[in-house]
Amino acid sequence: MKHNFLISDKNINKKVPKNLSINIGDITMKNPVTTASGTFGSGREFGEFIDLSKLGAITVKGVSNNPWKGNNTPRIAETYSGMLNSVGLQNPGVDYFIENDIPFLRQYDTKIIVNICGNTIKQYCEVAEKLSSADIDLLELNISCPNVTEGGITFGTDTTMVQKVVSEVKKYAKQLLIVKLTPNVTDITEIAKAAVYGGADALSLINTLQGMKIDIYKRKTVLANKIGGFSGPAIKPVAVRMVYQVSKAVDVPIIGMGGISNSEDAIEFIMAGATAIAVGTANFSNPTVTIEIIEGIQKYMDYYNVKDIADIRGIID
Numbered sequence: 001m002k003h004n005f006l007i008s009d010k011n012i013n014k015k016v017p018k019n020l021s022i023n024i025g026d027i028t029m030k031n032p033v034t035t036a037s038g039t040f041g042s043g044r045e046f047g048e049f050i051d052l053s054k055l056g057a058i059t060v061k062g063v064s065n066n067p068w069k070g071n072n073t074p075r076i077a078e079t080y081s082g083m084l085n086s087v088g089l090q091n092p093g094v095d096y097f098i099e100n101d102i103p104f105l106r107q108y109d110t111k112i113i114v115n116i117c118g119n120t121i122k123q124y125c126e127v128a129e130k131l132s133s134a135d136i137d138l139l140e141l142n143i144s145c146p147n148v149t150e151g152g153i154t155f156g157t158d159t160t161m162v163q164k165v166v167s168e169v170k171k172y173a174k175q176l177l178i179v180k181l182t183p184n185v186t187d188i189t190e191i192a193k194a195a196v197y198g199g200a201d202a203l204s205l206i207n208t209l210q211g212m213k214i215d216i217y218k219r220k221t222v223l224a225n226k227i228g229g230f231s232g233p234a235i236k237p238v239a240v241r242m243v244y245q246v247s248k249a250v251d252v253p254i255i256g257m258g259g260i261s262n263s264e265d266a267i268e269f270i271m272a273g274a275t276a277i278a279v280g281t282a283n284f285s286n287p288t289v290t291i292e293i294i295e296g297i298q299k300y301m302d303y304y305n306v307k308d309i310a311d312i313r314g315i316i317d
């Protein structure tokens with residue numbers, strides 16, 4: 001059900017300019033909306049549906065040092081209120097990304113966040129080093145993907161390893177470093193603290209939960225990899241709770257994600273403590289959802305006379 005601020009423009013206060021811009025370190029985004037890595041590619045396909053320049057940032061699909069072919073198929077499955085994926089971070093590698101994707105993205109007035117992945121700390125560092133002189137704005141360190149057999153979630157579930165990999169990558173990264181956290185842990189705040197101790201400039205959370213689906217007629221798992229990452233609206237309460245907890249535990253900007261499908265979801269994350277939000281699974285069913293969310297946040301601010309998005313950030317005690 002849509003609330004009144006989305007139904008009627010009556011009594012909306014548009015006289016006072018509203019500020020949607022946010023800062024992650026010294027990087028300013030025009031609004032708090034970006035995309036979740038792995039759900040938007042490099043933006044080419046979505047550029048046919050929306051003006052990419054209206055986004056606060058584009059977070060691209062995971063980039064590795066060398067091309068990765070990803071996991072075997074089938075690797076996508078629908079679930080109630082979400083989806084499972086086991087793509088395995090398929091990508092053509094950092095050299096291809098620098099040569100082909102950065103020039104494309106720089107046509108648009110938006111910030112570029114590059115998600116980097118690897119199977120070893122050395123691989124992470126190699127990608128960060130290659131990107132150190134590239135024309136991008138922020139790095140997002142993916143230590144939380146449940147869809148690769150090495151690295152990924154292994155790095156993201158142990159505080160000692162989190163601090164180690166972040167501190168090593170930080171030596172090579174010239175851009176501010178966002179660390180993406182897995183929800184598949186006992187205490188998300190301890191992982192967050194370890195990332196910050198290691199040098200994280202910001203955090204993004206949550207990545208996917210682990211899930212599984214079985215075809216009872218074929219008597220086999222639907223995904224070739226058996227287990228995949230569970231995302232979509234069903235995980236939103238978990239994500240909001242974790243963003244809230246982490247915002248109280250560390251003092252760095254947070255990009256909140258996990259089941260965001262509309263502006264009300266986005267505002268909920270911001271009130272829980274997120275500086276920015278990322279839209280993921282919803283892009284697959286609605287390619288214009290990011291723009292709708294930006295417009296919905298603006299309407300909310302107009303309706304309730306919120307002059308600055310920061311005025312509602314982290315207002316839940």
